[in-house]
Amino acid sequence: MGKFITFEGIDGAGKSTHIAFVADYIKQRGAELVSSREPGGTPLGEKLREIVLHEKMDLETEALLVFASRREHLAQVIEPALKRGAWVISDRFTDSTFAYQGGGRGMSVAKLEVLEQWVHPALQPDLTLLFDVPLEVARARLDATRDLDKFEQEKADFFAATRAEYLRRAAQFPQRFRVIDSTQSIAAIQEQIAAILDACF
Ligand SMILES: Nc1ncnc2c1ncn2[C@@H]1O[C@H](COP(=O)(O)OP(=O)(O)O)[C@@H](O)[C@H]1O
Ligand SMILES: Cc1cn([C@H]2C[C@H](O)[C@@H](COP(=O)(O)OP(=O)(O)O)O2)c(=O)[nH]c1=O
Numbered sequence: 001m002g003k004f005i006t007f008e009g010i011d012g013a014g015k016s017t018h019i020a021f022v023a024d025y026i027k028q029r030g031a032e033l034v035s036s037r038e039p040g041g042t043p044l045g046e047k048l049r050e051i052v053l054h055e056k057m058d059l060e061t062e063a064l065l066v067f068a069s070r071r072e073h074l075a076q077v078i079e080p081a082l083k084r085g086a087w088v089i090s091d092r093f094t095d096s097t098f099a100y101q102g103g104g105r106g107m108s109v110a111k112l113e114v115l116e117q118w119v120h121p122a123l124q125p126d127l128t129l130l131f132d133v134p135l136e137v138a139r140a141r142l143d144a145t146r147d148l149d150k151f152e153q154e155k156a157d158f159f160a161a162t163r164a165e166y167l168r169r170a171a172q173f174p175q176r177f178r179v180i181d182s183t184q185s186i187a188a189i190q191e192q193i194a195a196i197l198d199a200c201f
Helices: 015-028 043-054 059-083 094-104 109-119 135-145 156-172 186-200
Strands: 004-008 033-037 087-091 127-132 177-181
Touching: 004 015, 004 094, 015 033, 015 087, 015 127, 015 186, 033 059, 043 059, 059 087, 059 094, 059 109, 094 109, 094 156, 127 156, 127 186, 135 156, 156 177, 177 186
Parallel strands: 004 087, 004 127, 033 087, 127 177
Antiparallel strands: none
């Protein structure tokens, strides 16, 4: 089996910045690499992503759609890749649903756990890198760079709750989570990521 690494954090924390670095690290080891994202990762998943990121909907519809996208991503991409020994890195996975639909929007953790059990009862990431920054830092980075989607337009209390749920999960699952202080420089963060990867694999 290959290894499954997920990237998590509130919008603007710096996740996407470090994906190429981890991809290079894995390729240098000679392993096959599959780099993907959620919502998305398949043609159907990318269609669902457009809907989830840009349309208003009932909270439970939103949770069902991100898990529908995830089921397809697992079936078409993640599970086959891991079975053939490839390494998979995903820009977001189920921790995002607990953080955004659970923490941010207030959906019950118990309901999300039912969906998680349904969609991936046995699989969890081998490593989850949580990029953690204060909200103001994330917001300043976002404002400097791009047009904001539905989630990125949410207010400070939404992201405070999202960040708190991420940190709660990191404390609950310390064996797979590594929390990275993303207020550091990009170079310092990459040094830390390399040390984490060396220690884990
Ligand atoms: N450690 C850092 N220090 C300063 N700026 C950063 C840092 N990490 C990321 N950025 C910048 O912040 C913005 C958001 O980063 P990005 O990786 O797209 O965040 P995310 O994928 O978590 O939403 C980008 O313009 C990026 O260059
Ligand atoms: C995977 C997932 C993402 N999201 C949200 C978080 C993000 O705001 C958005 C997609 O984020 P992201 O891929 O970080 O967007 P960008 O390309 O702008 O960096 O979807 C959820 O609300 N629930 C989920 O389960």
